[in-house]
Amino acid sequence: MKNSLYLAAGAAALFVCTAAYADDYTPSKAGSWIVDLRGTGVLPANTDAIKTAAGADTGLKTHISDSYVPTLGITYFITDHISTELVLGTSHHKIKAVGPGVDLEVRDAWVLPPILTVQYRPAPASRLNPYLGAGLNYMWFYAGSGKNGFSVKVPNGVGYAVQGGADIALKGPWTLNVDVKKVFFETDAKVNGGALYSHVHLDPIVASVGIGRKF
Template identity: 50%
Template structure:
């Protein structure tokens, strides 16, 4: 949560700076292509129980840490108000098994979660232009490394994304951007050595702040 607060604080500072300096700005309009480069905190909301393959309780829960990485978003405006955004980036996470005084490092893995969202921009010609969106993403786990005798396989799969954010004009085609997404994604993790598994609802908050440029 501390990382999310830092990202939000950075976003608020960018937004205030943009609002103070905005002049001769380029509004959003049909046909606009907009590139946002962001610093993003991905904060999974895990904590599901780990069971044996037969379903018996182990007293442990799955835990996945936060990760902060750069991401990019590329939007195309179909109309003045409606845009499609493709978001890309990759984050590294550590999976742990926790409970009853135990804290065991299980796996490190990279996640590539490309997301496509359809957005509605409420005030495309305004200096402060909020938007909401909804879309789909795909979670792809790769370049993983197991620890402490585990051999954890995590299933890839599709999720649903909800989004809200705002662009604040700075000058010309430049703008500041703050963006929050909630991704709903459930996967199954199964250990091939120790006979345990977990249904993991990652459901990460994805909180970003950055700078945009309109083409």
């Protein structure tokens, strides 16, 4: 439900700004930069079983909370049609064990997940400038602590991402950005030194809407 509401809000913003655009806009081309300030939802998957060290299923699953944060997007046009994007931000998540009659927080964690993608843009000079991209991300878990007597270790690692989005030119150098990424990342979370573990597929959807400026 949250995913749908977030994307609907982005679509509404896109519609309003498209309907009210000005003809005076700065087209994108090789050598252009776009710097965006975005509102971003980081929406992890939550379907992984928690098992004992011997591999027995406990009947519990991991649940990782959504997070809504500001992020910074930096885009550089290598050519008119090829650009790179770096997204920077940090999100906070609660990690729970859930199951029949159980809803227990075991850790909170801050995550720094920079994402670097290469994008193809079929119409860079147009007011509506869509793109598709793919690239890598690094999941770095920091700060946070165990809860309710649990110690949980979540290793850092590299994942990959695919994306689709658009920059919509507003007046002059200003743009509206709408972007959706799917990040694929999995890791082995260990509870209490490995007494319990879960092979976690975080695989978040990262959905953003923001305002940018071209340089």
